[in-house]
Amino acid sequence: MMNLSENELLEICRLAVKQAVTKGADEAEAYGVSSMESEAAIERNDIMLGKYHQASGLGIRVLKNRALGFSSINRLGRAQIESAVDAALQIASRGSSDPYNMLPKPSKIPRLSGILDPEAASFSPEETLRHAVDLLETAKRYDKRVTVDSGGFNTSLYSHAIVNSNGVEGSESGSVFSWFIMGMAIQGEEVSSFDFQFDGSHHMKNIDVNTTANRFAENVVSSLGSKQCEACKGTLILGPEAAIELALQTLMSSVNSNNVQKGRSKLAGRLGEQIASSGLTITDDATWTEGLAAGSFDREGVPPKPLTIVEDGVLRSYLYNTYTAAREGVKSTGHAVGDEESSPRVGTSNVLVQPGSSSLEKLLKEVRRGILVTRFSGNVNPISGDFSGVVKGGHLIVNGEKVHPLKETLIAGNVFDLLQNISGLSKERQKIFNYYLPYIRAENVSVTSG
């Protein structure tokens, strides 16, 4: 069975919208997706499973007396569509009215090129398997102590379409090649920390499982022989993954207009203020096709433009969808996100952090006492920004030198304080799915160990 084409999806969406309006919706929106995936899965240092998956889905949002109703289905026959429309209308008719519930008006959607690899349709399950084998073997070749617990390579082709009763119509197709690897190093009785690496691209030419496998293998091997360190207040150098987990997710949640409007953001009312050290510049850009969140339109059919969130440490903008923009009387920034199984929310697309001018090596050399963190495993309160958690794949740094890998070491502090204490960004950047960012160095973080 083949994927539904963009035109077939558009037809299904039009039908659902028309039915909803006929049955009494004031406004209606339908979002259809269709995808085809093949996957080669690795488990316990071996190929384990081959998987093929073809699926479609339709999400219907209706507004009646400005009350919301939503339903979704994964079988797109006429009877199923009709009962899904009824379900959404039934929910809306019992919901409470909200004056800001509205759907976007049409605007011109410039079509991005570079999301669909024209060769992707001919990519075979055998090629998917070959890349998985390559990923596994590269990691194993790096060092015989490396153990791959799980991993895999996934090839996906998708189409999606959006139609609403105001005349919005958009459709697009894309391809995604993605892979991940997870495991540890084992030396005698000692088992190292896990490491988890992943990457992906819209383009076959950017498939590079070797870099991912080697980075993974290097991380697990270098975390063998870990020791505790003394408790201190010191410098933190966050690797790109740790920076996302520890700081960026909380920052991006705090510039989400829904959180700002509902008292769930410390950055409410602070546009134009210095919220981070100068030097930190962050943009959100759905048109950057190297990132896996690229798209010509958002989940509501609004075309997004590159948006500066933080400029040299100054907060410049929040992220809006149509609903949250209406609440403030501003325009949507095109940041409606979500799949076909949920009402559109507010969220990021590709997040780009500008690099600094120092090399990572120089950033490390300047540290008197501190730790390098590859992964952070802990809890961050997304509202207060308080964090507390364990350093993974961490190294103690003394006088600019990596002394030893760390175990049982906790760090604690506050994300918003940390952002004000950034003392350096590396000029090297790493791309991780929809993030592109440097190493981030910050001062004055509490370290507990022992």
Added chain:
Amino acid sequence: MRITIDLLQKALQNISQVSYAEARYHHRIRNEISVGNGAVEEAKSTQNEGVGFRVLVDGAWGFASTSDTTLQVMVKTLNDAFGMAKISASAKKTKIAGLAEVKLAKGVFRSPVDGSLEDHNLEEKMNLVTQTEASTRKHFGTVKSAACTYRELIDHKLIATIDGAAAEIFDSKPEFRITAVASRNSERISASETVGVTGGWNDLFRKDSAEDMSRKAAETAKNLLEAKEPKGERATVILDSGMVGLIAHEAIGHTVEADFVLSGSIVNGKRGTQIASELVTLVDSGYSDNVGGAAGVLLVDDEGVPAHKTVVIEKGFLRSYLHNRETAAEFGVAPTGNARAFEYSDEPLIRMRNTYVEPGDYSTEEMIREVKHGYLLKGPRSGQADANGEFMFGAQEAYLVEKGEVKDLLKGVTISGRALDVLKTVDALGRDFAYDIGAGYCGKKQLAKVDGGGPHLRCKALIGGVQ
């Protein structure tokens, strides 16, 4: 055409040259209502259904799924699974020899329900969420923001295998969550109360009413706003049932999943040896043992194996790993019923169910009275475990305990330690028992609805905090 076990079996008859084949139909309704500060953020009903086919061919697995349940498309999908297995087999170095024999499930299985979710209409659920969210903002002046979510998963499954499983399963799992945010100037802090169960409406609100949860969440947020930072140190900690559930799940549960054991987890080769204090008996079960309603109930697993109560640690000694039929055959033991898939389009993996520590004989007061300096930790937050057994998880509230008395509330903390070291320091277990992590999901490639619990437990661990 209505899908039946017979139809799945008919589809399976169309394949030969396989060592094993299974067909799993899964229909899931997911309803959700979410309100934040008086505005409806989500009000939805989703429906997903389809069949996943898994086959074992030439010692390798193949999996394919479809939402189209006509016989013709199912047979084609089964052949896709066969083709994927053939391709995998071409690269697989160690062939899978076979699956463990076990008496497979036949018949109809229903998770116990008190107050069917269908009997409580949409309006009632919407009103409850709207009113609870609104009242959370009325308890205290500093709590000006709140959110409330009700969600339910209603499942119908059919499982057929070529070696005899023929099971029909009905299950429902509702959950309810309230978050209160307290604020002063630019300070913000949140606190949540959550509950998630297997069963019905009365199961969901058996322990606390929505209004009780609302008041508790608001009060905790209000108090946390005044709380000081804890100091980071290694200390004696008393964990509540939810925290014990998290320890059981994160620190031990993941390390005893047999696929991970075979990758080289820290308990590899330790069966029969003492890995915890003799006070500790730890169980993973498909039933809701001791008390009802645990969210991880799984009467039949996704390979058609009937539920088991698996004693993982018995009085400190490691007794069993958690198995699917493949790893059970490798270890020469019986499967434990831990193969689980989240949706029809997911392949079964080894996952936990309800993981808990059996109670002891202390009262919580006695346990506190014996502590000179330590912490009482309440309200589990997310957790993770590492390959080396190092775990971490968060507590929403940390109370300082000095000279046998509970003192000030401190801001939430993360605790950490090496599982096998920490379990050896357990020196007291309460006689109480509860499950309390049922509103959350466990992630391992796919999601799974799990639960965990136990009595209050006292041990030593590392606490994260300021220096």
